[in-house]
Amino acid sequence: MQTFRIGGVHPAENKLSADQPIKVAELPKVAVYPMGQHIGAPAKCIVQKGDKVKVGTMIAEAGGFVSAPIFSGVSGTVLKVDTVIDASGYAKPAVYITVEGDEWEPSIDRSETLVTLKDKPELTPEEIVNKIKAAGVVGMGGACFPTHVKLCPPPGAKPEWVIINAVECEPYLTADHRLMLEKADEILVGVDLLMKGGKVNKGYIGIEENKPDAIKLLTEKCKAQYPNIEVVPLKTKYPQGGEKQLIDAVVRRQVPAPPAIPVNVGAIVQNVGTAYAVYEAVMKNKPLFERIVTVTGKSLKQPSNFLARMGTPMSQLIDACGGLPEDTGKVIGGGPMMGKALVNTEVPICKGSSGILIMNDKEARRGEPQPCIRCAKCVGACPMGLEPYLLATASGKQMWERVEAEDITSCIECGSCQFTCPSNRPMLDLIRLGKQTVMGIIRARQAK
Amino acid sequence: MYWVILALVPALICSFISFGMGAIITTAISVAACVLTEWVINKFLLGSSKCTVCDGSAALTGILLAFNMPSNIAPWIIVIGAIFAIGVVKMTFGGLGCNLFNPALAGRAFLLISFPVDMTTWPLPGQGFGTYLDAETGATPLALMSQAFKGDTSALSQLPSVSDMLLGNTGGCLGEVCALAMLLGLVILLVKKVITWHIPVSIIATVFVFSGLLSLINPVQYANPVAEVLSGGLLLGAIFMATDYVTSPMSKSGQLVYGIAIGLLTLIIRTWGAYPEGMSFAILIMNAFVPLINSKFKPKRFGEVPAKK
Numbered sequence: 001m002q003t004f005r006i007g008g009v010h011p012a013e014n015k016l017s018a019d020q021p022i023k024v025a026e027l028p029k030v031a032v033y034p035m036g037q038h039i040g041a042p043a044k045c046i047v048q049k050g051d052k053v054k055v056g057t058m059i060a061e062a063g064g065f066v067s068a069p070i071f072s073g074v075s076g077t078v079l080k081v082d083t084v085i086d087a088s089g090y091a092k093p094a095v096y097i098t099v100e101g102d103e104w105e106p107s108i109d110r111s112e113t114l115v116t117l118k119d120k121p122e123l124t125p126e127e128i129v130n131k132i133k134a135a136g137v138v139g140m141g142g143a144c145f146p147t148h149v150k151l152c153p154p155p156g157a158k159p160e161w162v163i164i165n166a167v168e169c170e171p172y173l174t175a176d177h178r179l180m181l182e183k184a185d186e187i188l189v190g191v192d193l194l195m196k197g198g199k200v201n202k203g204y205i206g207i208e209e210n211k212p213d214a215i216k217l218l219t220e221k222c223k224a225q226y227p228n229i230e231v232v233p234l235k236t237k238y239p240q241g242g243e244k245q246l247i248d249a250v251v252r253r254q255v256p257a258p259p260a261i262p263v264n265v266g267a268i269v270q271n272v273g274t275a276y277a278v279y280e281a282v283m284k285n286k287p288l289f290e291r292i293v294t295v296t297g298k299s300l301k302q303p304s305n306f307l308a309r310m311g312t313p314m315s316q317l318i319d320a321c322g323g324l325p326e327d328t329g330k331v332i333g334g335g336p337m338m339g340k341a342l343v344n345t346e347v348p349i350c351k352g353s354s355g356i357l358i359m360n361d362k363e364a365r366r367g368e369p370q371p372c373i374r375c376a377k378c379v380g381a382c383p384m385g386l387e388p389y390l391l392a393t394a395s396g397k398q399m400w401e402r403v404e405a406e407d408i409t410s411c412i413e414c415g416s417c418q419f420t421c422p423s424n425r426p427m428l429d430l431i432r433l434g435k436q437t438v439m440g441i442i443r444a445r446q447a448k
Numbered sequence: 449m450y451w452v453i454l455a456l457v458p459a460l461i462c463s464f465i466s467f468g469m470g471a472i473i474t475t476a477i478s479v480a481a482c483v484l485t486e487w488v489i490n491k492f493l494l495g496s497s498k499c500t501v502c503d504g505s506a507a508l509t510g511i512l513l514a515f516n517m518p519s520n521i522a523p524w525i526i527v528i529g530a531i532f533a534i535g536v537v538k539m540t541f542g543g544l545g546c547n548l549f550n551p552a553l554a555g556r557a558f559l560l561i562s563f564p565v566d567m568t569t570w571p572l573p574g575q576g577f578g579t580y581l582d583a584e585t586g587a588t589p590l591a592l593m594s595q596a597f598k599g600d601t602s603a604l605s606q607l608p609s610v611s612d613m614l615l616g617n618t619g620g621c622l623g624e625v626c627a628l629a630m631l632l633g634l635v636i637l638l639v640k641k642v643i644t645w646h647i648p649v650s651i652i653a654t655v656f657v658f659s660g661l662l663s664l665i666n667p668v669q670y671a672n673p674v675a676e677v678l679s680g681g682l683l684l685g686a687i688f689m690a691t692d693y694v695t696s697p698m699s700k701s702g703q704l705v706y707g708i709a710i711g712l713l714t715l716i717i718r719t720w721g722a723y724p725e726g727m728s729f730a731i732l733i734m735n736a737f738v739p740l741i742n743s744k745f746k747p748k749r750f751g752e753v754p755a756k757k
Binding site: 006244248254255256257260370371372373374375376379380382383384385386387389390407410 | 503505543544545546644693694696697698699700746747748749750751752
């Protein structure tokens with residue numbers, strides 16, 4: 001079975017909520033929308049205190065080409081424009097909306113009927129990309145890169161395939177898995193749209209073998225209706241959901257070090273949740289204002305998958321699963337490998353909120369760091385072929401030139417090194433520090 | 449660390465069967481001396497409250513040091529070796545993870561130079577379980593090979609049989625004689641993923657191929673490759689000493705280079721050097737090259753692996 005060729009680890013999968021159907025989450029009383037929900041320029045707020053909004057009303061416009069507009073997921077009145085601490089831990093400008101009823105913009109098609117490209121053959125690639133851009137669709141896997149940017153390759157790059165990231169390699173998370181089981185037809189239309197929008201003829205859907213039901217379902221549907229889309233089962237290994245790892249696993253090509261981007265080797269990678277959002281945006285006129293969120297944890301009463309409106313505070317979803325357990329040690333936004341610990345549970349659901357993981361006190365504690373015994377396990381685990389022990393040690397000693405020479409900027413911050421370290425060393429913390437510092441040094445150098 | 453110690457237990461048992469109580473006494477003294485040295489240095493020289501003894505590395509050094517000595521060696525020599533291994537080679541460099549050289553091997557080399565007679569007077573196996581300082585001594589396979597190279601045409605014919613070498617029924621250091629126990633240890637280390645195959649396999653394969661070539665040229669002067677691989681500290685070194693995390697290279701390609709170089713050096717020292725045994729010196733020499741190997745043999749970065757389909 002295919003997988004990426006360098007490094008990787010296999011943490012315990014812990015997919016506790018895999019058999020929980022997606023539930024529609026209740027509307028919040030007050031919804032909060034931070035302006036920076038994507039990579040690139042923050043969106044610009046276009047509403048004021050007292051404005052009336054409906055579900056699907058634009059409340060912030062894109063702040064540049066690499067940016068995306070933000071839409072209200074609720075109907076009601078703008079309470080204030082203030083700041084909120086989001087999942088990154090930083091305070092961001094945000095719009096607060098008091099929820100009144102549930103009135104949708106009339107332009108949104110709320111019917112369940114499936115619309116395929118066969119029903120709308122007149123759609124041109126440009127129209128598709130423009131609709132995606134207008135609907136504020138960004139990468140739903142967590143990185144939140146604006147989707148339309150990936151469909152507009154830089155001059156000289158020729159995309160050959162759309163690769164759909166459905167591996168969900170993070171332990172615990174099941175949002176993509178459930179989406180594939182429940183919305184398979186819509187996802188495939190979305191892939192079709194992405195292929196047409198990106199002007200390519202071949203699509204791949206990479207799914208890890210720990211989701212055999214999704215592999216089977218999508219394979220059957222592709223065979224019957226979409227001969228250009230191929231489901232590729234992949235060996236379960238972390239971080240297969242990394243964009244570069246997925247391309248290597250599926251088409252056996254490696255994206256060179258930055259500034260090369262995936263499309264330089266011919267690949268446009270999109271998350272499976274993004275494919276669904278693209279379907280809704282293009283075929284149903286529905287901007288991105290809700291998403292699937294996995295709420296999970298070993299001590300949680302009922303781990304679940306929710307369809308939640310953006311702006312909903314995470315505490316509300318945790319309450320819907322039986323409340324925060326007594327022995328909670330840490331609440332993480334995202335999965336256990338790459339997620340970040342939340343400052344508080346009032347952080348709103350945003351475009352990139354794939355999951356909420358509640359770790360008990362014991363799981364949340366780190367082991368006491370021991371001296372590095374140079375066992376080289378991190379070197380073997382690094383999916384980028386780096387030497388994490390060296391990067392971590394040199395970053396700790398602030399040897400910025402050295403870590404830059406050792407390719408620290410290639411690090412994808414997957415945490416495989418720290419996961420595999422027998423001495424409990426805080427490698428990723430140190431490497432992140434080094435990477436951020438080096439990126440800053442590089443930017444300053446270029447600015448000169 | 450504890451898996452490595454466990455992987456050494458079969459060899460210790462075999463050694464007890466071959467050499468009697470001496471094997472156990474020597475190992476116990478060595479472990480106690482190593483652990484005590486580390487504890488004393490931590491407590492009184494460094495004033496550290498941390499208990500680094502519990503990580504098992506000092507005990508492991510003790511076992512490996514003992515495995516590199518004859519089983520009838522005097523206790524005070526063992527203690528000197530342990531103090532040198534832990535005190536000088538390990539702790540002066542900063543303790544666990546910081547030493548350049550393998551402490552146990554450096555300890556052995558120190559003793560070999562300081563007490564050449566005691567360190568090369570090997571007890572003969574099978575003298576009963578009570579044997580220690582009173583053991584009868586005799587030549588080891590490696591000494592016979594060395595004699596053969598120097599012109600003694602009958603020496604190679606006196607080599608013990610392959611089955612004797614596998615079972616440890618020959619003279620030698622207490623941990624190295626039983627090849628089967630070493631291989632069992634290798635299997636444990638590989639299955640538990642403590643080490644990868646790269647270093648041991650590259651060493652053993654290099655010695656096998658290189659000595660095979662020499663033996664083809666002149667079978668009277670040079671021993672056959674099987675005897676070369678099974679004798680002396682080669683397996684002990686290849687499996688337990690050269691694979692020491694701290695003193696071996698980090699990348700897979702670097703580990704292969706390191707292993708091949710150790711194999712070549714071992715055979716060169718064994719064949720043309722003054723000492724019949726070359727393994728420990730070969731590893732120590734290559735330990736010194738590890739920083740250089742680490743800087744020249746990097747893991748292959750992502751993006752450098754060619755496309756294939």
